[in-house]
């Protein structure tokens with residue numbers, strides 16, 4: 001695209017409004033760098049941002065499916081990490097939505113604290129804890145899962161998701177990316193505390209490699225995304241009842 005044409009396209013996109021502009025920009029990126037051209041031999045990903053600049057990240061497709069299928073548990077007093085987006089989207093009968101973050105600059109946090117040492121939160125407080133894509137950043141997993149269990153009411157539900165496969169995501173001085181998970185590690189980690197435990201695999205070799213390469217979910221067929229091959233899973237969902 002020549003510079004004047006690019007300028008015209010950008011001016012046009014800006015007039016669409018934020019939501020339509022983002023959708024149009026993502027579609028344009030997919031058209032300009034199609035994933036199927038030489039994807040397998042590329043040593044660099046097509047996107048370094050989980051494909052979010054091209055559409056919806058592949059792991060979000062699975063996270064949202066996991067939560068949608070367990071939406072009945074997202075009720076009463078609910079705790080979520082970073083923001084209450086999934087509580088609002090999937091919850092019903094929510095009496096109070098709290099947000100936990102270790103990051104003091106997060107203005108949405110109603111509880112600023114470290115899940116590994118969350119002594120400021122009393123026992124048996126929450127009906128549901130939505131803990132998506134966070135445990136990879138927590139070094140002491142035993143302590144974190146111990147607190148997640150402790151702050152849930154008896155009968156309360158932990159809905160956690162963890163990556164099996166993902167690019168490494170470290171923000172120096174802020175977040176360190178420590179772990180990837182397997183069915184076996186989740187069964188030991190959560191099974192030690194929670195009696196009632198379900199660990200669900202999502203994804204397959206196509207979804208996992210596409211996610212690593214930075215393709216968006218929109219670039220895969222839904223029927224391919226929905227194939228489950230636990231040996232090559234992309235993501236695990238953990239539903240655990242106290």
Ligand SMILES: C[S@@+](CC[C@H](N)C(=O)[O-])C[C@H]1O[C@@H](n2cnc3c(N)ncnc32)[C@H](O)[C@@H]1O
Pocket residue numbers: 080081082083100101102103113114115116132133134137138175
């Ligand atoms: C990638 S976000 C994941 C949460 C988000 N709801 C999602 O689904 O993407 C990771 C969040 O976990 C927070 N975090 C990392 N370590 C933590 C810890 N030990 N205790 C509490 N929050 C932590 C980070 O500050 C960040 O806001």
